[in-house]
Amino acid sequence: MSFSSDPPAAAVLDNACGTGIITEEILERFPTSSKPKVYAADLTPSMVSSLSTKAESKGWVNGEDGLVEASVMDAKELTFPYNMFTHSYTDLGILFFKNPEKGPSQIYRTLQPGGTAFLQPGRSWGTCRLCARRRKLCGPTALLGNYR
Numbered sequence: 001m002s003f004s005s006d007p008p009a010a011a012v013l014d015n016a017c018g019t020g021i022i023t024e025e026i027l028e029r030f031p032t033s034s035k036p037k038v039y040a041a042d043l044t045p046s047m048v049s050s051l052s053t054k055a056e057s058k059g060w061v062n063g064e065d066g067l068v069e070a071s072v073m074d075a076k077e078l079t080f081p082y083n084m085f086t087h088s089y090t091d092l093g094i095l096f097f098k099n100p101e102k103g104p105s106q107i108y109r110t111l112q113p114g115g116t117a118f119l120q121p122g123r124s125w126g127t128c129r130l131c132a133r134r135r136k137l138c139g140p141t142a143l144l145g146n147y148r
């Protein structure tokens with residue numbers, strides 16, 4: 001995989017993206033002319049494949065020049081460059097990582113100074129259900145915070 005040395009103005013990471021619920025929330029909120037680019041990554045190939053199918057059905061182009069760039073990637077060893085993302089979402093991912101402490105350091109490394117990170121660790125399924133409800137009510141910005 002290659003990355004442009006000149007990333008677009010808004011570059012969003014959907015980390016441990018699963019089937020792309022966050023990617024979809026983001027892309028559906030913006031008009032076609034101003035949709036940000038979303039880099040969606042997950043360790044599980046079937047999740048990435050499912051997101052790619054969704055991208056195709058939604059008319060988002062998946063790939064280097066598209067709205068979405070979906071890849072199989074370990075969140076503990078992200079291969080994205082330093083300071084790449086303006087926004088970084090890790091929704092209900094960290095609790096599934098082995099050695100979870102390595103996840104946040106990669107989020108920090110790849111986030112631009114002044115960028116915004118969203119982390120929903122989801123400590124229990126009870127929390128997950130609450131989170132799902134909050135996400136439904138408030139959208140993906142419910143737990144945004146500036147981490148750099």
Ligand SMILES: C[S@@+](CC[C@H](N)C(=O)[O-])C[C@H]1O[C@@H](n2cnc3c(N)ncnc32)[C@H](O)[C@@H]1O
Nearest residue numbers: 016017018021042043044074075091092093096
């Ligand atoms: C509960 S799902 C959350 C998916 C999505 N973020 C959402 O909010 O719907 C957890 C995801 O974490 C992924 N995952 C687990 N360990 C991972 C790792 N080390 N790196 C990247 N993704 C990982 C799983 O494959 C799964 O898709």
